[in-house]
Amino acid sequence: MPPVLSALHILHPRLSLYVKPLFLRKFPLPRRSVPINPRTLSSVASAQSSTENGDSRGRSGSLSAPPSLLEEAVQKIDVNPPKGTRDFPPEEMRLRNWLFHNFREVSRLYGFEEVDFPVLESEALFIRKAGEEIKDQLYCFEDRGNRRVALRPELTPSLARLVIQKGKSVPLPLKWFAVGQCWRYERMTRGRRREHYQWNMDIIGVPEVTAEAELISSIVTFFKRIGVTASDVGFKVSSRKVLQEVLRCYSISENLFGKVCIIIDKIEKIPMDEIKKDLKSVGMSEEAVEDLLRVLSIKSLTKLEEILGGAGEAVADLKQLFSLAEKFGYSEWIQFDASVVRGLAYYTGIVFEGFDREGKLRAICGGGRYDRLLSTFGGDDIPACGFGFGDAVIVELLKEKGILPELSLQVENIVCALDGDLQGAAATVATILRDKGQSVDLVLENKPLKWVFKRAARINAERLILVGNTEWQRV
Amino acid sequence: MPPVLSALHILHPRLSLYVKPLFLRKFPLPRRSVPINPRTLSSVASAQSSTENGDSRGRSGSLSAPPSLLEEAVQKIDVNPPKGTRDFPPEEMRLRNWLFHNFREVSRLYGFEEVDFPVLESEALFIRKAGEEIKDQLYCFEDRGNRRVALRPELTPSLARLVIQKGKSVPLPLKWFAVGQCWRYERMTRGRRREHYQWNMDIIGVPEVTAEAELISSIVTFFKRIGVTASDVGFKVSSRKVLQEVLRCYSISENLFGKVCIIIDKIEKIPMDEIKKDLKSVGMSEEAVEDLLRVLSIKSLTKLEEILGGAGEAVADLKQLFSLAEKFGYSEWIQFDASVVRGLAYYTGIVFEGFDREGKLRAICGGGRYDRLLSTFGGDDIPACGFGFGDAVIVELLKEKGILPELSLQVENIVCALDGDLQGAAATVATILRDKGQSVDLVLENKPLKWVFKRAARINAERLILVGNTEWQRV
Numbered sequence: 001m002p003p004v005l006s007a008l009h010i011l012h013p014r015l016s017l018y019v020k021p022l023f024l025r026k027f028p029l030p031r032r033s034v035p036i037n038p039r040t041l042s043s044v045a046s047a048q049s050s051t052e053n054g055d056s057r058g059r060s061g062s063l064s065a066p067p068s069l070l071e072e073a074v075q076k077i078d079v080n081p082p083k084g085t086r087d088f089p090p091e092e093m094r095l096r097n098w099l100f101h102n103f104r105e106v107s108r109l110y111g112f113e114e115v116d117f118p119v120l121e122s123e124a125l126f127i128r129k130a131g132e133e134i135k136d137q138l139y140c141f142e143d144r145g146n147r148r149v150a151l152r153p154e155l156t157p158s159l160a161r162l163v164i165q166k167g168k169s170v171p172l173p174l175k176w177f178a179v180g181q182c183w184r185y186e187r188m189t190r191g192r193r194r195e196h197y198q199w200n201m202d203i204i205g206v207p208e209v210t211a212e213a214e215l216i217s218s219i220v221t222f223f224k225r226i227g228v229t230a231s232d233v234g235f236k237v238s239s240r241k242v243l244q245e246v247l248r249c250y251s252i253s254e255n256l257f258g259k260v261c262i263i264i265d266k267i268e269k270i271p272m273d274e275i276k277k278d279l280k281s282v283g284m285s286e287e288a289v290e291d292l293l294r295v296l297s298i299k300s301l302t303k304l305e306e307i308l309g310g311a312g313e314a315v316a317d318l319k320q321l322f323s324l325a326e327k328f329g330y331s332e333w334i335q336f337d338a339s340v341v342r343g344l345a346y347y348t349g350i351v352f353e354g355f356d357r358e359g360k361l362r363a364i365c366g367g368g369r370y371d372r373l374l375s376t377f378g379g380d381d382i383p384a385c386g387f388g389f390g391d392a393v394i395v396e397l398l399k400e401k402g403i404l405p406e407l408s409l410q411v412e413n414i415v416c417a418l419d420g421d422l423q424g425a426a427a428t429v430a431t432i433l434r435d436k437g438q439s440v441d442l443v444l445e446n447k448p449l450k451w452v453f454k455r456a457a458r459i460n461a462e463r464l465i466l467v468g469n470t471e472w473q474r475v
Numbered sequence: 476m477p478p479v480l481s482a483l484h485i486l487h488p489r490l491s492l493y494v495k496p497l498f499l500r501k502f503p504l505p506r507r508s509v510p511i512n513p514r515t516l517s518s519v520a521s522a523q524s525s526t527e528n529g530d531s532r533g534r535s536g537s538l539s540a541p542p543s544l545l546e547e548a549v550q551k552i553d554v555n556p557p558k559g560t561r562d563f564p565p566e567e568m569r570l571r572n573w574l575f576h577n578f579r580e581v582s583r584l585y586g587f588e589e590v591d592f593p594v595l596e597s598e599a600l601f602i603r604k605a606g607e608e609i610k611d612q613l614y615c616f617e618d619r620g621n622r623r624v625a626l627r628p629e630l631t632p633s634l635a636r637l638v639i640q641k642g643k644s645v646p647l648p649l650k651w652f653a654v655g656q657c658w659r660y661e662r663m664t665r666g667r668r669r670e671h672y673q674w675n676m677d678i679i680g681v682p683e684v685t686a687e688a689e690l691i692s693s694i695v696t697f698f699k700r701i702g703v704t705a706s707d708v709g710f711k712v713s714s715r716k717v718l719q720e721v722l723r724c725y726s727i728s729e730n731l732f733g734k735v736c737i738i739i740d741k742i743e744k745i746p747m748d749e750i751k752k753d754l755k756s757v758g759m760s761e762e763a764v765e766d767l768l769r770v771l772s773i774k775s776l777t778k779l780e781e782i783l784g785g786a787g788e789a790v791a792d793l794k795q796l797f798s799l800a801e802k803f804g805y806s807e808w809i810q811f812d813a814s815v816v817r818g819l820a821y822y823t824g825i826v827f828e829g830f831d832r833e834g835k836l837r838a839i840c841g842g843g844r845y846d847r848l849l850s851t852f853g854g855d856d857i858p859a860c861g862f863g864f865g866d867a868v869i870v871e872l873l874k875e876k877g878i879l880p881e882l883s884l885q886v887e888n889i890v891c892a893l894d895g896d897l898q899g900a901a902a903t904v905a906t907i908l909r910d911k912g913q914s915v916d917l918v919l920e921n922k923p924l925k926w927v928f929k930r931a932a933r934i935n936a937e938r939l940i941l942v943g944n945t946e947w948q949r950v
Contacts, residue, residue, distance in 0.1 A: 082595055093591055118561065158556075161554055165555065171929075175916070206920055214917060323899065327902040424799055437584070439584050444681045444686050
């Protein structure tokens with residue numbers, strides 16, 4: 001006799017438990033085998049008829065319940081979530097939980113600690129002057145106390161705020177991760193969502209490229225866990241120091257650096273003529289623009305070294321990163337691509353983005369080094385790098401590849417009283433099983449057995465426990 | 476030789492792994508014992524001196540990094556989260572995760588499925604006319620497209636919206652739970668927070684009191700899991716049908732029912748004279764008010780039956796609930812208290828709230844039956860009940876009782892290269908361990924051993940792995 005059931009019998013000698021043999025054949029084998037009582041079938045049959053003839057009140061389980069008295073006066077609300085937002089019914093929530101579980105598990109493997117920040121922040125935290133798309137689309141408003149606030153478009157500024165706040169009380173480096181909802185507001189209707197969840201990992205206090213190498217390694221680990229391979233996706237890697245060195249050749253002010261980056265990030269989105277015009281409008285000469293664009297087209301680190309020379313930090317950092325990638329074991333996942341600059345103004349060094357090799361989707365994730373972000377908030381700078389990984393494109397990719405996991409509800413036991421009088425007994429059985437750590441769907445109403453079997457199938461129950469009337473009275 | 480280490484040796488025969496014996500004595504015993512290499516101490520010593528004399532760049536680990544060029548022009552931002560909101564640094568996040576994990580585990584034991592809704596909803600979803608505190612404190616605003624929206628103050632209206640949207644496509648009953656952030660806006664500064672997280676469990680489609688009994692059972696299970704006993708907390712239970720029956724005696728309109736409930740919910744918060752005035756202002760006679768208040772003071776179900784008679788639904792429902800509580804095994808946790816009505820307008824039947832027996836704190840949780848909510852949104856009514864359980868009062872209670880868990884960061888391994896040249900080798904070691912499911916904090920910079928030991932202690936590492944230089948070159 002299996003331990004759980006025998007415990008039940010000891011605690012409640014008057015209680016009979018049944019498992020219908022047909023049920024066992026229909027569903028995955030139960031972890032514990034249950035001896036079949038020869039009386040089961042007959043008592044199930046008698047219970048069934050007693051239920052069908054019984055006082056099943058029939059008030060529940062029906063969507064056509066009697067309408068409320070007020071109904072005529074009420075206008076039906078919009079049953080959809082606000083434009084650009086999502087509900088998570090159980091099937092969607094299972095997918096989200098699966099994704100988040102993998103985010104968290106990978107972060108744990110890398111020794112990162114989870115943090116979070118308010119979804120609502122002061123607007124000032126996100127206002128930067130570099131012309132980023134993220135700022136134009138800020139989901140901002142005035143609160144009831146006339147303060148300018150915003151639903152966060154990204155997590156990094158909040159992280160920087162918290163790091164400044166903690167000051168010297170925390171030993172560096174910090175390895176922090178977060179999974180949080182981010183918002184944007186677009187006036188145009190493109191069917192794009194206004195919210196998404198983002199997984200961030202950040203390393204605060206490490207100036208070496210080992211930090212970026214570690215971050216990319218963690219994303220590779222994530223991809224592998226969910227079944228995505230190096231032939232599905234890759235990382236384009238560059239360094240903003242490449243751009244910086246080119247701009248320095250033409251004596252272009254450091255202050256323009258962020259703006260130039262943002263313009264260049266749009267290269268694949270808007271026509272080249274406009275890119276050139278924008279670059280000239282911030283003060284670059286025709287010659288500088290042409291040279292810059294030539295450098296940005298480079299896809300080989302050797303070629304880059306030929307042009308920039310081997311002395312600069314850009315080439316040294318990138319060479320180190322590619323060497324580390326080999327030791328981490330993800331060389332085949334990364335490639336140098338000078339055109340990658342990322343769309344956030346604050347990056348200062350290595351930048352990278354994950355892309356699908358078929359070229360069908362937007363960037364899957366992106367990140368880089370941001371050694372100067374803290375001082376823009378009035379803090380002392382600390383070397384830092386991190387990435388953001390959204391929950392949207394990865395799901396598109398998994399669908400595309402046909403490897404979206406099939407996740408179904410699974411409840412170990414379904415417990416059902418065969419008679420209304422035994423509802424309390426069923427509750428006792430459920431409580432005992434739950435005390436032992438077993439999940440139980442307790443049937444809370446009098447229902448025909450057919451209904452119970454259907455529900456057992458729907459919740460993928462391993463075991464159906466019917467609390468029977470005949471034996472209950474006989475004992 | 477333990478499996479992980481031997482695998483490492485096989486894969487990387489040239490790699491030496493060390494565990495400093497002193498370290499093993501200082502910290503909890505590692506799950507796998509590691510043979511101590513007699514060469515360890517000498518190589519550790521040589522590595523230490525090489526690090527100290529080496530080219531440790533000294534750029535990291537310091538909060539006084541060189542200030543950015545722009546610093547003088549920058550005003551320091553407010554490093555605190557917006558008023559009434561919280562950051563979750565690692566220590567707070569561990570507590571939140573522990574709490575949420577228990578919410579989710581209990582929900583799983585009861586066979587509930589997780590759902591979620593947008594934190595931002597149309598304001599109309601929360602506007603009710605009963606004078607609830609929750610509505611007055613709505614965190615609402617106009618979005619950039621001039622739509623009235625609100626940060627959700629509670630989860631139930633969104634759940635109702637989703638249930639109406641799903642219509643007949645979902646088989647009843649639904650057993651859904653959610654853990655979500657809720658918001659409120661108060662103009663006055665009382666040091667109260669503007670956001671909290673709430674665990675909700677709801678049963679949609681069950682008219683029987685078994686549903687309420689199951690919900691209370693799940694909260695009891697939660698309390699037990701986190702170490703809270705029946706001598707710490709209890710549930711006050713009543714039914715709004717008690718009030719309804721009294722009002723019906725005085726032929727008071729059903730439409731006033733919600734309003735009367737909201738007034739009564741304030742009994743312990745505002746003076747009795749005002750309560751009486753408010754009740755009269757909605758049209759109740761002096762006599763009706765006095766009778767109502769007399770009934771509300773009843774704390775015994777027998778007494779209630781004497782006054783209302785045994786024929787009504789109020790007494791029948793409550794008697795059934797108390798009988799089921801016995802079968803579920805939580806009789807000692809619950810007591811009848813007619814004064815409990817809860818502050819939400821939509822409850823129609825059983826209502827309950829969790830309270831601390833010392834009477835120091837606000838309600839810990841609360842819930843009840845809301846069979847008419849869907850029709851107020853223009854849907855067909857479906858019998859339903861649920862509860863909300865916040866993350867604030869329970870933490871106060873755990874602190875009060877001195878049973879707040881001590882949760883610390885725990886990383887299984889810390890891996891450190893003893894020389895900058897071996898950073899890649901350390902990355903390889905880390906990768907192998909992580910591939911085996913072990914968590915690794917990889918030291919990303921050249922650091923003195925003293926620093927590494929301190930970090931190992933801080934992260935509660937079970938094992939310190941030093942990748943050594945001497946042996947590396949010798950092999």
